[in-house]
Amino acid sequence: MKELLQIYTAWFKMGLFTFGGGYAMLPMIQKEAIEKHHWATEDEILDYYAVGQCTPGIIAVNTATFVGYKIKGILGSIFATLGVISPSLIIIFLISTLIKNFAELEVVQHALQGIQVAVCALMVNAIMNLFKKGVKDIPTALIFVGSFLLAHFTSIPTIFIVLLAGVCGYVLHFAKNRKEGVA
Amino acid sequence: MSGLLLMCYEFFMTGLFAIGGGLATIPFLKEMAVKYNWFTLNDLTTMIAVSESTPGPIGVNMSTYVGNSMYGFIGGILATLSLVAPSIIVICIIAKMLKKFKDSKIVKSVFEGLRPAVVGLVLSAMVSIFAGALLYVDKYTTSGNLMDLWNIKAIILFVCLLVFYQWKNKIHPIFIILIAASMGVVFGF
Incomplete structure (x- = not known):
């Protein structure tokens, strides 16, 4: 029970300080789930993001479910997910009943602009850590550049980019084996 | 009661078929606005704005907002639980399978390809966040003057935060976020 509560509070914290989509959550996940609680490694978070892109649902919730499942099975996944959605439930309820024009308030807009800058600074660190884990040699560097270009400059759905990268990974493995087999 | 059930059903289906994160739920919500008279497209614009300006995943914020505006606090909870239920089920099944095939060479090689791709996807999202x-960008495209492109105040804050975070990397990201939010208010970003 104590561990489940810990899972809930950690993901509550991560939900409370995520502004924007699932990717903006990375710095919080790195701090809480990887560094502090050692629930997952950087490699695993990359894997969860990849699967989260191709499966239904919100990426932040998918990642929470994955990590929760890894620590404590189905119960763990439920507590992690409840944790990550709880702040939203409370905050949106308060704002939508009390402050109708919340998004237009000047204070809110200024604070958000500041927060966006913070997210940028935090993401620089997050992506450098991920880069070290994911990009190891020339083929993986090519996959990295290719997926960035496809995601940024074309309208190809993300799911296809992920699937293509998976095929590349498999083909690379196969090619490497053959080369070693010959030599 | 049947209305509440219908709402839960719609959110469950959204959670089941919206692939690719919170923003992928928007087309489903638009369809709901057109199909039922639960909320208008105008309401939806407000909901998206609030969801983007409050903490938490955008998809969760939106389902809470919609459920809340229809059936109060309980509605918000039920809409969100319906939205995340498919994720929990699907991910638990996949997590179980991954555990089983963790040592398979094929699975390993596929993930070796996926990891750098995800880094590329994160970089792409990052570039968009940076630009925003x-x-x-808008000011620059209308005036054409390169000097108009830079948000100087934001860039100075960015460099300061980056240096500070590199220097004290034991600090929790929460503090960086809080510092930046107060800077935004004090200096009127």
């Missing part, structure tokens, strides 16, 4: 936070 540090540049005035």
Whole structure:
């Protein structure tokens, strides 16, 4: 029970300080789930993001479910997910009943602009850590550049980019084996 | 009661078929607005704005907002639980399978390809976030003057935060976020 509560509070914290989509959550996940609680490694978070892109649902919730499942099975996944959605439930309820024009308030807009800058600074660190884990040699560097270009400059759905990268990974493995087999 | 059930059903289906994160739920919500008279497209614009300006995943914020505006606090909870239920089921099944095939060479090689791709996807999202936070893309495209492109205040804050975070990397990201939010208010970003 104590561990489940810990899972809930950690993901509550991560939900409370995520502004924007699932990717903006990375710095919080790195701090809480990887560094502090050692629930997952950087490699695993990359894997969860990849699967989260191709499966239904919100990426932040998918990642929470994955990590929760890894620590404590189905119960763990439920507590992690409840944790990550709880702040939203409370905050949106308060704002939508009390402050109708919340998004237009000047204070809110200024604070958000500041927060966006913070997210940028935090993401620089997050992506450098991920880069070290994911990009190891020339083929993986090519996959990295290719997926960035496809995601940024074309309208190809993300799911296809992920699937293509998976095929590349498999083909690379196969090619490497053959080369070693010959030599 | 049947209305509440219908709402839960719609959110469950959204959670089941919206692939690719919170923003992928928007088309489903638009369809709901057109199909039922639960909320208008105008309401939806407000909901998206609030969801983007409050903490938490955008998809969760939106389902809470919609459920809340229809059936109060309980409605918000039920809409969100319906939205995340498919994720929990699907991910638990996949997590179980991954555990089983963790040592398979094929699975390993596929993930070796996926990891750098995800880094590329994150970089792409990052570039968009950077453009929104540090540049005035609209102002630049209308005036054509390169000097109008830079949000100087934001860039200075960005560099300060980056240096500070590199220097004290034991600090929790929460503090960086809080510092930046107060800077935004004090200096009127």
